[in-house]
Amino acid sequence: MPHPQTKIHRMFELIEPIATVTFSQVVDDSFLAVGMRNYWDGYFAGRAAPLGAAPAEVVHAVFYNFAEGEVARHIPWVWGKISQREAIAVRERASADALRQRMGELAESADLVRVAELATRAAVSAPTEGRALYAGLRALDVPEEPVAGLWHAATLLREHRGDGHNAVLTVYGIGGTEAHVLMALALGMRAEKFGRVQHLPEARLAAVVDGLRGRGLVDDAGGFTEAGRRFKQRIEELTDEAAAPAYDVLDAEELDELIAGLEPIAAAVETAGH
Template sequence: MQSLVSVAGDTARRLHQLMEPIHLVTYFADEPDQALMALGLRNTWDAYFAGRAAPLGRVPAEVVDAVFYNFAAGEVARHIPRVWEVTTPEAALAARQEGSAAALRRILGDLAGTSTLARAAELATKAATSAPTEGRVLYAALRTVPVPVDPVARLWHAATLLREHRGDGHNAALVAAGIGGTEAHVLHALSEGMPPEKFGRVHHLPADRLAAVVDGMRVRGLIDGSGQLSDAGRRAKEQIESITDDLAAAAYAILAPGERDQLIADLEPIAATLEAAGSR
């Protein structure tokens, strides 16, 4: 028999799988980028850092780097605080939400105006605004942003809150396991059967820099002689994901079992539509 913790973790993972396509319009669809670029930002990465870091306010690059955790040294500083010379955190938050909601309406079509989506937005918001904030810096910052009234924007906001709550927990699991930011990308790439040098988040790094990370993981026994994950590496990856699921489960504790089941049922057609479109 599974423990209550593992069952809660399984539920959290399933809900994450259903919520993730809702949030991913922020990074994959055109509307959020266009809304942020209209503020005078230079490029997609300006838009990414301005939009995602906006709840933190005008903090130095070192703070954003610590909260985001897995960007290579110097990447954050190319955008923060420069973006705040062009626009404000408040304007970036508004543009990000407006663009993301517009993308969801376009992709979802008639589904965007249904009672199913409105109910999912309410249940997701109930979970997203009741999770513990202790040790969850980005989630806590995002909790200070007003919850939108419009159901589509409300669902996107809830999905974003839950994603950042889970992300803060994931960072804690990585730190506890002694896995650095670039190492986390290598671990994920190899677990997906992809060479690190082909993986989108680290493929741009200088070859010698990435090779040094891989060599360090090989010395630690996480990667074997063939360049694949070792048994220890696979166990580390599985443990990190399991801890992440368990830490994310607290967000859904406020929902009664029937409400969690209803949320899953309501999210399934929404997630399926977004996944079919690649959330773009």
């Protein structure tokens, strides 16, 4: 029997803070120390490295939600400073350090090995078809150390879900910038205040919002219409459905055990990150 979608979504909520320690200051500092010019150099080097020496156009397509030309400011420049293998190693080591710091005493818990094992079983069992970034990560070795292994598993599960999310957005005709506008509105924020798109030219961002308004998703005040809220919810539901196969390898008791094991870790990581 398939797992309830509420539990699939709960897994997303729990793995997100664990995986995204990779975007923290600890990792940024580690990439700056090996020659990256800024945060985004390290971001693209670390996250794109499993794709190999892919050109900016391919990274842009796989990452999906960056404005045109953003990736090309960093790829392939970063590959003149660091190899893909080195970038993967820097990211893994620094992400594990960041996670260990935020977990505190939980990093030494006797239960951590079991949590990492369950998460890894799910993370390496999902289908790779149509999921380029997830497939690239799957080709990497799984770290043996439990904290690093948990971060790696969470990252695999996050990117598996993310690849599926991009597919859903494509089906519904939502481009990368539009996806960020919808995210901003879901967070109760006007699009022009959202960090990921606020740098865009005012006219360009206004045209994106106008396009969503023309579809009945955004109201005159720049917020969600009721149809827009339902639309965003439907995208999230379909994304969860696409993420579900990763957990088929676990039985109901194992998934409950994994959720229970991740909850204090995710809570500690989120608290430490604020």
